[in-house]
Amino acid sequence: MLTVRWFNNYCNICIIILSLFLTTHFVSSLFPAPGVNTHAVLKRAQTIQGHKTPKKQWQAAWLLKAVTCIDLTTLAGDDTPSNVHRLCLKAIQPVPYHLLNKMDMHDQGVTTAAVCVYPSRVADAVKSLKAANSSLAVASVATGFPAGQTPLETRLQEVRLAVADGATEIDIVINRTLALTGQWEAMYEEVRQFREACGDAHMKTILAVGELGTFTNVYKASLVAMMAGSDFIKTSTGKESVNATYPVAIVMVRAIRDYFLCTGHKVGFKPAGGIRTAHESLLWLTLIKEELGNDWLCPLLFRLGASSLLADIERQIYHHVTGQYAAYHELPMA
Numbered sequence: 001m002l003t004v005r006w007f008n009n010y011c012n013i014c015i016i017i018l019s020l021f022l023t024t025h026f027v028s029s030l031f032p033a034p035g036v037n038t039h040a041v042l043k044r045a046q047t048i049q050g051h052k053t054p055k056k057q058w059q060a061a062w063l064l065k066a067v068t069c070i071d072l073t074t075l076a077g078d079d080t081p082s083n084v085h086r087l088c089l090k091a092i093q094p095v096p097y098h099l100l101n102k103m104d105m106h107d108q109g110v111t112t113a114a115v116c117v118y119p120s121r122v123a124d125a126v127k128s129l130k131a132a133n134s135s136l137a138v139a140s141v142a143t144g145f146p147a148g149q150t151p152l153e154t155r156l157q158e159v160r161l162a163v164a165d166g167a168t169e170i171d172i173v174i175n176r177t178l179a180l181t182g183q184w185e186a187m188y189e190e191v192r193q194f195r196e197a198c199g200d201a202h203m204k205t206i207l208a209v210g211e212l213g214t215f216t217n218v219y220k221a222s223l224v225a226m227m228a229g230s231d232f233i234k235t236s237t238g239k240e241s242v243n244a245t246y247p248v249a250i251v252m253v254r255a256i257r258d259y260f261l262c263t264g265h266k267v268g269f270k271p272a273g274g275i276r277t278a279h280e281s282l283l284w285l286t287l288i289k290e291e292l293g294n295d296w297l298c299p300l301l302f303r304l305g306a307s308s309l310l311a312d313i314e315r316q317i318y319h320h321v322t323g324q325y326a327a328y329h330e331l332p333m334a
């Protein structure tokens, strides 16, 4: 008991010291040039992409694991209460009962990790889940998603309103202007204020890596986001032209690992944007297992942000169970 308390205190002290150090010296002095070794990162990403994925029942098990880590997302201008309602029903039962039954998984409570919507749709999602007697988490994007180009007070208020409507997870976007102009201390201060506005809600910080220019910026932004209190760091909004890529993920998960080694504090990782196939979901799980270890292979520390991934995972599970591929229309999608 004493050891645990000592360890917790030690971690807290480390975080405080790091934060103080960060606010005084900031990232440029903390991570001098040349920064990230691009060649090594690209090579490692290539190795991960070349990995053979598991087959047969092992593949089915990994795919079910991937399902439980999905933030099932709809972020469209034409979202309505009814498509959010369908999304929620799909999140509660992401794989048809008869398929789970055949795998003897029907009583294991397989759901996605959360649903993810725009702030204006949070109340709809909360209502649908409540009506279905589900305690599934509702995540809301916020802070002027996707560009983050609204005044700070507006962005903070958006977080508060989403939390008041029942969101228990908030996906904030960082201010890329601050990152691109090297204003790391100002970025830290904004993210810290978002953290405060989140209250008890979990905060995932979207770096929008496709707009950060360099791996070194991605590493610095990851670190600043974690030091400012993020529960997760997330690659992308899904709206940039480049979204979740394996090289950039290597940089982010290594920042997570460095932060963990330094503080003992585990921060989660969420690749998002353009993840569409079951095969990709298996590669993401492999990357996490190899870079961060099994501890991270759970919804508490790993999420896949995706609007169109589940259909392909369902098809692969259908194939595993029946030996045939289902047409897309045979598997009802959110």
Ligand SMILES: O=C[C@H](O)COP(=O)(O)O
Pocket (backbone or CB within 6 Å): 073, 075, 116, 236, 237, 238, 239, 272, 273, 274, 275, 305, 306, 307, 308, 309
């Ligand atoms: O946060 C999640 C992303 O917006 C999802 O992106 P996607 O629509 O490309 O799957």
